[in-house]
Amino acid sequence: MHGTIGCVQFEYDCYYEPAQKRRQLRMSSPTQRTAKLDTEESLQHFEESSPTPSADDDIERFGSREANSSAAFVRKLAVSIDPANAPPLHLFAWNLFMGTRKVHGYQPVARPITSIVSRATMESLFTIYLDKFDRCYGFINKQQVAQRIQARWQTDIADGPYDAILCGIAAAGYLFSCRETVSLEMDLIESAKQILDRWSDLEVSVDIVQGWVLRVAYMRMTAAPHAAWVASCTMMHLIDAARLHIETENIALPDSPAAPVNEEERELHRRIVGIARHSNVWLSFDLGRSRVALHNSKFALPTTRPHGDFTTELLRILPLAESLDPQRDVSLSELKSLLKEVLSQQHTEPPSVLAQTNMTMLICRRLRALDVQLTGSLLDDVLALTARSLRGAQAMLNASSPWHHVANVPFQVVCILLAIDSPAAIGQLGDAIKTLSNVSQGYNTDATREALNTACLLVWLQQKRKEKDTQSLTDILSAYSPAPQPFDQTTNLALDPLWSAGVGQAWAGTDSTWLDSLVNDMPNLQGLDFTQLLEQGFQ
Numbered sequence: 001m002h003g004t005i006g007c008v009q010f011e012y013d014c015y016y017e018p019a020q021k022r023r024q025l026r027m028s029s030p031t032q033r034t035a036k037l038d039t040e041e042s043l044q045h046f047e048e049s050s051p052t053p054s055a056d057d058d059i060e061r062f063g064s065r066e067a068n069s070s071a072a073f074v075r076k077l078a079v080s081i082d083p084a085n086a087p088p089l090h091l092f093a094w095n096l097f098m099g100t101r102k103v104h105g106y107q108p109v110a111r112p113i114t115s116i117v118s119r120a121t122m123e124s125l126f127t128i129y130l131d132k133f134d135r136c137y138g139f140i141n142k143q144q145v146a147q148r149i150q151a152r153w154q155t156d157i158a159d160g161p162y163d164a165i166l167c168g169i170a171a172a173g174y175l176f177s178c179r180e181t182v183s184l185e186m187d188l189i190e191s192a193k194q195i196l197d198r199w200s201d202l203e204v205s206v207d208i209v210q211g212w213v214l215r216v217a218y219m220r221m222t223a224a225p226h227a228a229w230v231a232s233c234t235m236m237h238l239i240d241a242a243r244l245h246i247e248t249e250n251i252a253l254p255d256s257p258a259a260p261v262n263e264e265e266r267e268l269h270r271r272i273v274g275i276a277r278h279s280n281v282w283l284s285f286d287l288g289r290s291r292v293a294l295h296n297s298k299f300a301l302p303t304t305r306p307h308g309d310f311t312t313e314l315l316r317i318l319p320l321a322e323s324l325d326p327q328r329d330v331s332l333s334e335l336k337s338l339l340k341e342v343l344s345q346q347h348t349e350p351p352s353v354l355a356q357t358n359m360t361m362l363i364c365r366r367l368r369a370l371d372v373q374l375t376g377s378l379l380d381d382v383l384a385l386t387a388r389s390l391r392g393a394q395a396m397l398n399a400s401s402p403w404h405h406v407a408n409v410p411f412q413v414v415c416i417l418l419a420i421d422s423p424a425a426i427g428q429l430g431d432a433i434k435t436l437s438n439v440s441q442g443y444n445t446d447a448t449r450e451a452l453n454t455a456c457l458l459v460w461l462q463q464k465r466k467e468k469d470t471q472s473l474t475d476i477l478s479a480y481s482p483a484p485q486p487f488d489q490t491t492n493l494a495l496d497p498l499w500s501a502g503v504g505q506a507w508a509g510t511d512s513t514w515l516d517s518l519v520n521d522m523p524n525l526q527g528l529d530f531t532q533l534l535e536q537g538f539q
């Protein structure tokens with residue numbers, strides 16, 4: 001029953017692969033599988049990670065996961081517009097690179113960080129990290145990092161767990177300063193990966209967890225979806241093992257005595273756990289997969305740091321996002337209440353604003369799945385936020401800050417605007433497409449070009465559908481109205497104010513006597529000057 005629902009709603013051809021082929025697929029490397037395959041696999045096989053309750057509950061749970069996934073929403077939107085030409089199920093614009101941020105033909109080499117970058121370069125990259133990354137993803141002790149940098153380049157020691165943090169910071173510095181990948185960035189990532197893989201089996205420390213959080217954050221902005229999700233789950237399990245999510249006076253690690261935790265350390269733990277949960281939740285939502293829940297965890301917002309810290313602002317959304325877990329039933333009234341609460345929050349830094357927009361669009365997708373249309377002030381507030389997010393995406397593009405939402409949010413805004421399909425929403429489409437075009441020019445990758453082309457395809461499909469609808473209305477008037485045919489005989493184009501001024505002139509030249517007769521027959525319409533109304537409509 002469950003699998004059948006997926007095939008019907010997403011228009012899959014139902015078939016069962018041979019057992020040998022399925023085994024080969026599972027044995028393949030995650031980095032060798034495309035984002036399209038990742039998405040289709042995760043969304044098509046919900047039943048692998050879900051219980052099988054009654055049929056009604058089954059349908060409801062599937063619908064919830066479908067609504068949480070941006071890929072599924074895009075697919076359903078396109079199918080509703082034009083089933084024959086809709087693009088396939090795929091995570092369009094998930095990030096700017098989709099796993100392609102690498103140096104062509106270069107094989108990364110893991111080596112000590114002191115042989116990759118000099119101390120001066122490391123300090124410069126750390127400055128970039130603090131200015132662009134740490135402001136919204138603040139989960140390191142800045143003073144401690146500065147001290148570690150000084151000590152690491154003064155002594156020739158073997159690389160330890162903290163080197164994974166230094167490599168992650170340096171790689172992020174390159175990512176946020178170089179639009180073209182450099183080989184040193186790839187060496188830093190490979191070095192961090194090998195350190196984390198080796199030390200994660202030996203000890204579970206705060207340093208190891210911080211290194212994994214940096215790794216997942218980097219992968220969310222550069223890697224393919226499946227690989228990033230797997231890494232985020234590993235990160236969450238390590239947090240569970242380190243017990244960083246449990247706020248007690250002492251934290252007892254395996255095979256070690258309880259260590260006293262002061263308030264400064266507890267505050268750092270809250271930031272680490274908060275960013276980790278934020279990453280895992282949204283990765284799971286996007287792919288339609290299970291997230292890793294930390295038991296016995298009480299979410300507590302960290303205290304805002306002075307001088308440009310927006311991490312707490314970002315994490316304020318996290319409890320609201322977790323309340324939309326697919327396993328939990330959410331009523332219509334609760335969805336509307338959540339939407340109002342998200343819209344009422346004050347977000348200032350562009351990455352935080354785009355995270356707020358992402359949460360807003362998730363709720364809009366859930367409402368859309370319930371066939372609820374936004375109207376009135378609520379719709380105005382949503383459109384105000386989407387417009388603000390487009391400006392934020394452009395600001396991050398100008399600053400060479402390739403957060404994953406730089407491409408993702410503008411693309412999803414296009415989809416939401418097409419779904420809303422009101423004059424105000426359609427009026428904002430141009431800005432959304434322009435922002436996507438600028439992103440594609442600034443970061444000319446396969447992922448950004450694909451996102452722009454797909455967005456334009458969706459707009460074109462909507463246009464063709466409107467043309468067909470307008471032609472049907474024109475045919476009705478042509479067949480049954482007492483007036484001359486209200487369309488241009490030379491072009492046979494539907495006379496809609498959205499068309500060119502030349503088409504509008506055809507209406508302006510039409511005899512409106514039949515409309516005047518209509519007014520005389522219907523008292524409620526008296527007082528309207530239809531000739532003036534039509535002329536104003538074409539200006």
